[in-house]
Amino acid sequence: MSDIFFYITAAIYLCSTCVYTAYLFSRKDNLISFAEKALITGFVFHTLTIVVRWIEAGRTPATSLHESLTLFSWLTVVLFLLMLVKYRQRVLGAFVSPFALILILTASLLPKKIIPLSPVLESYWLPVHVMLAFLGNAFFAIAFFLGIMYIIQEHYLKSRKLKGLYFILPSLDTLDELNYKCLQYGFPLLTIAIITGAIWSEYAIGSYWDWKPRQIWSLITWFLYAALLHGRLTAGWRGKKAAIFSGTAFMILLGSFIIINFVSGGAHGLSQ
Amino acid sequence: MNLIIVGLNHRTSPVEIREKLSFPAQTIGEPLRKLTNHYGLNEAVILSTCNRVEVLAITGDIEKGTWQIKRFLSEFHDIPLNRLDDHLYVQQGENAVKHLFRVGAGLDSMVMGEPQILGQVKDSYGYAVQHNTAGVIVNKLYHKAFQVAKRIRSETKIGESAVSISFAAVELARKIFGDLTGKSAMLLGAGEMAELAAKHLQSNGVRDIIVANRTYEKAVELVKGLCGTAIMFREFPHFLKNVDIVIASTGAPNFIIKPDQVHDVMRERKQKPMFFIDISVPRNIDPLVNNIDNCYVYDVDDLQGVVASNLQERKKEAEEAEKIIDEEIEKFYRWIKSLDVVPTIIALRQTCDQIRKAELAKAVQSLGSLTEKDQKVLDAMTSAIVNKILHHPVTHLKKESNKIEGDLYIDTIRRLFDLTVDEEAVKKAQNNDD
Numbered sequence: 034m035s036d037i038f039f040y041i042t043a044a045i046y047l048c049s050t051c052v053y054t055a056y057l058f059s060r061k062d063n064l065i066s067f068a069e070k071a072l073i074t075g076f077v078f079h080t081l082t083i084v085v086r087w088i089e090a091g092r093t094p095a096t097s098l099h100e101s102l103t104l105f106s107w108l109t110v111v112l113f114l115l116m117l118v119k120y121r122q123r124v125l126g127a128f129v130s131p132f133a134l135i136l137i138l139t140a141s142l143l144p145k146k147i148i149p150l151s152p153v154l155e156s157y158w159l160p161v162h163v164m165l166a167f168l169g170n171a172f173f174a175i176a177f178f179l180g181i182m183y184i185i186q187e188h189y190l191k192s193r194k195l196k197g198l199y200f201i202l203p204s205l206d207t208l209d210e211l212n213y214k215c216l217q218y219g220f221p222l223l224t225i226a227i228i229t230g231a232i233w234s235e236y237a238i239g240s241y242w243d244w245k246p247r248q249i250w251s252l253i254t255w256f257l258y259a260a261l262l263h264g265r266l267t268a269g270w271r272g273k274k275a276a277i278f279s280g281t282a283f284m285i286l287l288g289s290f291i292i293i294n295f296v297s298g299g300a301h302g303l304s305q
Numbered sequence: 306m307n308l309i310i311v312g313l314n315h316r317t318s319p320v321e322i323r324e325k326l327s328f329p330a331q332t333i334g335e336p337l338r339k340l341t342n343h344y345g346l347n348e349a350v351i352l353s354t355c356n357r358v359e360v361l362a363i364t365g366d367i368e369k370g371t372w373q374i375k376r377f378l379s380e381f382h383d384i385p386l387n388r389l390d391d392h393l394y395v396q397q398g399e400n401a402v403k404h405l406f407r408v409g410a411g412l413d414s415m416v417m418g419e420p421q422i423l424g425q426v427k428d429s430y431g432y433a434v435q436h437n438t439a440g441v442i443v444n445k446l447y448h449k450a451f452q453v454a455k456r457i458r459s460e461t462k463i464g465e466s467a468v469s470i471s472f473a474a475v476e477l478a479r480k481i482f483g484d485l486t487g488k489s490a491m492l493l494g495a496g497e498m499a500e501l502a503a504k505h506l507q508s509n510g511v512r513d514i515i516v517a518n519r520t521y522e523k524a525v526e527l528v529k530g531l532c533g534t535a536i537m538f539r540e541f542p543h544f545l546k547n548v549d550i551v552i553a554s555t556g557a558p559n560f561i562i563k564p565d566q567v568h569d570v571m572r573e574r575k576q577k578p579m580f581f582i583d584i585s586v587p588r589n590i591d592p593l594v595n596n597i598d599n600c601y602v603y604d605v606d607d608l609q610g611v612v613a614s615n616l617q618e619r620k621k622e623a624e625e626a627e628k629i630i631d632e633e634i635e636k637f638y639r640w641i642k643s644l645d646v647v648p649t650i651i652a653l654r655q656t657c658d659q660i661r662k663a664e665l666a667k668a669v670q671s672l673g674s675l676t677e678k679d680q681k682v683l684d685a686m687t688s689a690i691v692n693k694i695l696h697h698p699v700t701h702l703k704k705e706s707n708k709i710e711g712d713l714y715i716d717t718i719r720r721l722f723d724l725t726v727d728e729e730a731v732k733k734a735q736n737n738d739d
Contacts, residue, residue, distance in 0.1 A: 062460075186480070190477070190480060190601055191601065193595075193603060194614075195611055195614045196614055199480070200462075200466070200618060203483070204480045204481060204483035205480065205481050205483075205578065206481065206482050206483035206484075206578070210483075268575075269576040269577070270576070271576050271577075271599065272578065272598065272599050273598060273599075
């Protein structure tokens with residue numbers, strides 16, 4: 034059942050991504066409205082996919098890489114929709130939609146089998162840790178897109194040739210402010226995720242920290258984002274520099290997450 | 306309905322002709338009344354702006370009406386018609402409707418999409434109403450034109466981007482700083498253009514304005530109009546770190562703001578963005594400042610480039626607007642068609658006859674055993690009642706439909722009896738006429 038919803042979600046995200054792309058080229062308002070409607074419809078099916086999977090598995094669906102990517106994609110869309118309501122930055126959707134689509138497509142290539150979770154890992158910490166970690170990542174993902182938008186807009190303003198996306202992208206200040214806000218939420222979430230991960234590890238295998246690759250890489254990204262926040266607060270890092278920094282940090286985060294889970298087969302290798 | 310527009314605009318005529326033909330607003334009643342009283346036009350509106358003079362009229366005969374308007378323009382302004390005729394354009398029927406919609410939406414203006422024209426069209430209609438030269442068609446037509454202009458403004462971005470240098474500067478500032486509320490600006494030199502840009506910035510929320518000028522008194526004078534602070538020119542570098550926007554327009558022959566200086570300023574203000582607008586020639590701000598992170602330098606040419614690309618963007622939106630106009634014309638013509646007298650009479654008769662038949666059927670049923678003859682008598686009687694009641698309205702309608710107020714009668718009858726146009730019946734009636 035969750036498979037059907039999964040494929041419907043993928044199809045609708047593909048549709049919304051195409052319309053968003055068409056919008057970027059034509060800049061017609063009715064296109065973005067349509068794309069948003071499509072994205073929201075896709076999101077409804079996405080939610081169903083996750084709910085059904087949760088019931089079928091009887092636990093938080095985040096143990097295989099397939100499940101993790103589906104959940105991550107879902108949380109990114111959730112966050113985007115919340116920000117759409119609050120800040121009305123509609124163009125952001127043109128970046129979130131393809132990202133959600135790519136995550137879903139990647140997930141579709143991976144084994145969808147429900148992997149039984151070893152009893153030692155059954156714990157309240159599973160949903161808490163997983164949700165916080167992915168929500169934090171979703172904030173970083175949005176910060177990443179805002180950074181890209183900033184760099185594009187800055188390029189137009191610096192080159193003094195105003196055309197294309199210049200007309201639909203928000204102001205530099207708005208982009209920079211939102212980027213900063215995302216970090217302000219994302220960083221504490223990442224911190225708590227690392228701590229809850231450690232506590233969970235203590236419950237499950239009796240040690241808080243044993244320098245597994247997953248733990249090392251989380252620490253590296255944590256330090257990167259800490260440095261970025263510090264630079265913003267004290268040295269006045271902003272704009273392009275901050276955008277590039279947060280972009281790099283997010284690539285490292287995403288890359289390490291996928292590679293580690295791909296090599297270990299999900300749940301940071303804890304499920305086997 | 307015979308609608309004509311005769312007029313000239315900035316494309317068809319030089320200013321020497323336009324100024325001779327203009328109608329001052331204070332005395333517009335006289336020409337309007339002349340058009341309807343002496344020149345045989347049913348309804349008339351005069352639009353007179355610095356870029357166009359147009360007479361819109363409803364008439365019984367298009368060719369005659371067109372000739373009459375031309376004659377009026379020539380006689381009223383005392384210019385021989387042969388001097389005028391080359392500059393005049395004539396739009397008739399549907400083309401005239403389209404022309405009016407386009408003018409109202411600013412699509413025919415010198416600066417594409419400018420909003421002032423709508424106000425001027427509204428005024429011209431207001432004068433016609435005031436002087437009783439606007440009838441039912443002009444009323445409907447102008448309300449439609451206002452509605453179309455509004456729709457175009459809300460559904461396209463035709464009026465959104467700036468098309469003057471000082472507005473372009475403000476727009477750029479908003480793309481850099483977002484909201485300008487609470488931002489501050491510095492004017493170097495007290496030129497007119499700088500002052501204009503500063504005023505635009507201020508109306509967009511910029512709070513503090515510092516003016517530095519070589520002649521201190523001139524700065525003080527300018528500051529009065531802007532509610533800012535005047536400083537000595539040599540002191541301006543100390544104030545740079547506190548301002549977000551710098552507008553330079555001094556007569557200095559060299560760069561007065563240099564990259565090294567801005568580097569230091571940026572460090573002091575923790576890299577908060579700065580926007581430099583250099584409207585002086587020769588330039589006052591070293592273009593290399595643009596290479597510094599979070600600094601943006603625009604000179605006069607850059608701003609003109611921005612205006613050009615904005616105009617390009619407006620042209621793109623204009624295509625959308627034209628589509629909207631075509632849609633609205635179709636709607637308008639559907640209404641106009643309903644004002645034909647023949648289909649109205651047919652519809653009126655049909656409606657009444659339907660009521661009669663329905664009531665008759667009910668009566669026959671409840672009376673029960675009626676002979677065929679009885680039924681015929683009832684049928685004839687009810688028919689006669691309906692025909693007699695309708696006789697006077699229909700004769701009047703036919704008579705009035707040829708007069709100025711005719712459309713008003715037709716429209717009223719349609720509303721009172723809630724009539725819809727039956728296309729089939731219209732065709733049938735037209736065939737019968739032939």
